[in-house]
Amino acid sequence: MWATKDIAIAVLAIAAIVTHLVLRWGTDAEQSLVRLPLWIGLIAGGAPLVLELLAKALKREFGSDLLAGMSIVTALLLDELLAGVFVVLMLSGGEALEHYAVARASGVLRALAERVPSVAHVRRDGRTKDVPIDEVQIGDRVVIHPHEIVPVDGTVVEGHAVMDESFLTGEPYMMSKAPGSPVISGAINGQSAVTIRATALSKDSRYAKIMAVMEESAQRRPKMRRLGDQLGAWYTPLAVALAVGAWLISGDPVRFLAVLVVATPCPLLIAIPTAIIGSVSLAAKRGIIVKDPATLETIDTCRTIIFDKTGTLTYGTPTLTEIITAEGVDADRVLALVAALERYSKHPLAGAIVRKAERESLPHHEPHEIAEPRGAGLRGIVDGVEVLVTDRRRTLEAQPDAPLPDLAAGLECVVMLDGQYAATFRLRDEPRADSRAFIEHLTTKHQFDRVMLVSGDRESEAAYLAEKVGIPIVVAEQTPEQKVEIVRQESARARTCFVGDGINDAPALSLATVGIAFGQASDITTEAAGVVVLDTTLERVDEFFHISRRLRRIALQSAVGGMALSIVGMLIAAAGHLPPVAGAITQEIIDVLAVANALRVAIRPKSLTDIEE
Secondary structure (H helix, E strand, O other), X not given: OOXXXXXXXXXXXXXXXXXXXXXXXXXXXXXXXXXXXXXXXXXXXXXXXXXXXXXXXXXXXXXXXXXXXXXXXXXXXXXXXXXXXXXXHHHHXXXXXXXXXXXXXOOHHHHHXXXXXXXXXXXXXXXXXXXXXXXXXXXXXXXXXXXXXXOOOEEEEEOOEEEEXXXXXXXXXXXXXXXXXXXXXXXEEOOOOEEEEEOOOHHHOHHHHHHHHHHHHHHHOOOOOOHHHHHHHHHHHHHHHHHHHHHHHHOOHHHHHHHHHHHOOHHHHHHHHHHHHHHHHHHHHOOEEEOOOHHHHHHHHOOEEEEOOOOOOEOOOOEEEEEEEOOOOOHHHHHHHHHHHHOOOOOOOHHHHHHHHHHOOOOOOXXXXXXXXXXXXXXXXXXXXXXXXXXHHHHHHHOOOOOOOOOOOOEEEEEEEOOEEEEEEEEEOOEOOOHHHHHHHHHHHOOOOEEEEEOOOOHHHHHHHHHHHOOOEEEOOOOHHHHHHHHHHHHHHOOEEEEEOOHHHHHHHHHOOEEEEEOOOOHHHHHHOOEEEOOOOHHXXXXXXXXHXXXXXXXXXXXXXXXXXXXXXXXXXXXXXXOHHHHHHHHHHHHHHHHHHHHHHHOOOOOOOOOOO
16 A cells, blocks of 8 residues: 555645645735745655655665755755755655555565464363463374364374365375374364374474574565666766756856756656556556566566476376386286375375376275385385385385386386385376476576576476476475575575465575565465466466566666756756756656656557467
């Protein structure tokens, strides 16, 4: 929403100018009464703006609005009240537009914090009572009611449940839980109550660590220099030099004010925010929500782009395409045994195996002694058989003569029954139809020097996708914390864009120069990202790139063209042919021209993408 203070000052300035003109030309009021509205507008409206600019100056923050502050003070000192109020109007109007352009729905940290329950249902001495989550101890039995959020990390000891862990894994799958299954804090329980044994304190749980990483990312995210300030860096000294020169040569301080009034950088203060608002509107019509308008100014200067894998470059729905069995092994039986175990796995391929078994209407078995140590595969007892779902390397370590099939493109997992090789499952998570064309055009059309795939998936899966879509740099098996460190390292080299879709991507999205949440992302992810692309096509991401490039081009036209006209006006004012009030009116005319040009950004061109199919 618009900043209340700036709107109030702008309204006050308009009222002061209108009242002054009515009293001056429509009545016979005394001069002191005629000037009173201008005094009110200049003091009540100008003082807060000048104090705010002074505070920035003390922090060595010199922006394009410094000239406006100097003009207000000079107008007051030289008793040029009308000119001063005009400057107040221009400055407050520009600030109101800027605040409107950068408004955001809510804070990421607040959205994250709201997910954390304040109490846990702890079972002690045969009774269940609610205690603050900070008082939960390791070993405590915690009851998770249906649809509640898990307060601490733990292991299931009673009951069966289905939990949504997508906030961490980024995978859109529900994870089944049985006694022995690990659960992570922040997961959302399904329809059945379950009891867990706490394995970590609240402060040490997985969700708390995600919160800590997010908070650090928010604090360490570099502040980008806005386009208006970049242009103002050279324009402001030039204007001041002309104003001082006019004063020294003529000996008339009014010329100093006249030059400053004409120099007030409204093409920067108003035209650029107007162009940003128009671009935000155009993007919204294309299903692209620009939450941080600074991203529109900076994405075209990013030179590194980092992609998450599942759901971003792929459709996020791997499918089981082939089962190759050892001699004498029945494919349906091994699928039924593995599916029973995979129902309790958090691995993204588990869903594909379970769906295949359900489509084939295979018998349903209940597993026991489930274990899934990181990097060691999935193990359990199903229908009296020890089932191990692992990879090729570990299979050969356990059984060197295992008759494994030749390697093939795609994803695979190997099944061992009672310690003997039984089958190889081949799966595919196909890339989006436009993934390769999109990736290939990033370096040629958008000047990205580095294109990276950073994924929490296994090395083989990430490498397969990277080869399919043409990404040269692959970093796999990364936690959210590791993703943040990669983004931090890459951002130290160049401005960086991160594209992801899971809550586990939120810290990296927040830290990157530009974070793009792709597809129907979660609330947390969309809060962390500066841009949310609602449509599940990479073409919309490309359209955002082109909207940004078009914004910069038109904004530069408006700003530089307006400043060029202002420089001409400054020279005329320096020569004594343009008094302060006439200079303010001239500057308003220049503003209208600059804003009219800036409004062109809201008009959709014939094409907003250059991806070649």
